[in-house]
Amino acid sequence: MSRLILYIVLAVFFTCCKGEQKVALDATDVFKSKGVEIPMYDFESLEPLLRINDGKTRVVNFWATWCKPCVAELPYFELINSRYPKDEVEVILISLDLPKHVETRLIPFLKKRKIKSKVILLDDPDSNNWIPKVSENWSGSIPATIIYKGNTSKFYERSFTYNDLENELKKML
């Protein structure tokens, strides 16, 4: 029995505490333009990004350049990204722009706004299939945000102010 407990403790130790966990994602395509690289994923290849368990808190925001309330709150996510240490908090901006608009709209937008957070593209038309996998509570409107650390995760289908976003983040840290 005590042997079993030892194995469990060791297993937990090796899975949760080995520091930076490498998660390799297979992009379906990579857009390169004006010095900006945007990898594109379908949901299956992107999903591991929502389940990384390395002690870091991740703020994952679903947005698009055509979504006005998303664009309005983007500076707050940028501020979080710049104010918190890289090994504690990572901001990931998942764009739902259409692939044909990446070079004409998304990349110029990112350049103009000098966006520093990690930006990736999710291109998966069968959204009825993957939306519930992000959250059972998501109707599909954006902006939508997940804040997660390990197995603790909170989902928000709404806009944020900076204070509001930071408060929610602090609850997770």
Next chain:
Amino acid sequence: MKTLKILVGVALVIAISAFAIDKVSSPKIDGGYTIGDTATDFKLKNIDDSFISLADYKDAKGFIVIFTCNHCPYSVAYEDRIIDLDKKFKSKGYPVIAINPNNPKAYPDDSFDNMKVRAKDKGFTFPYLFDDGQKIYPQYGATKTPHVYVLEKSPEGNVVKYIGAIDNNYKDASSANEKYVEDAVNALLNGEKVPVETTRAIGCSIKA
């Protein structure tokens, strides 16, 4: 022993309230319709400056109510398919009624004048109504464009039979292998149960 009883009691209360909180936070969108609800009628201005209500359609068996708009790439991607739905089902008693729920102050592209232009350019075969004051969409619970409600006329009113997306591929109509709205309307026309009653899709947020 008494303390133990209190502890068990407290634990029970916590467990129950945790469950209750979970129940409250489940997907119901702020007061919107669910399947089986009776949908409100309305009187909204059409692009030809007339006013349209569901009650005007004496011979309809039901309606395909679609909240859509000009500015949203997802709505634009579906325009041809919305026209096809109307052409296919209007004669069978299920006309498309499109409603623009957006506030033009937030989205100038979605002004009443721009609705007229877009409808003319695309050759809309259906009414394209303006939810002036944004009063109708919250009653339906629409959160985004496009957002479809299939209604079936009954003696009690127009009953909600389907809520969600048009099909399962916004990018390419020919790749869509689940045609949710078509399947729903065909089922209703055959007196059958709608096979998939709710779906979710990415769309442009109505609230700006």
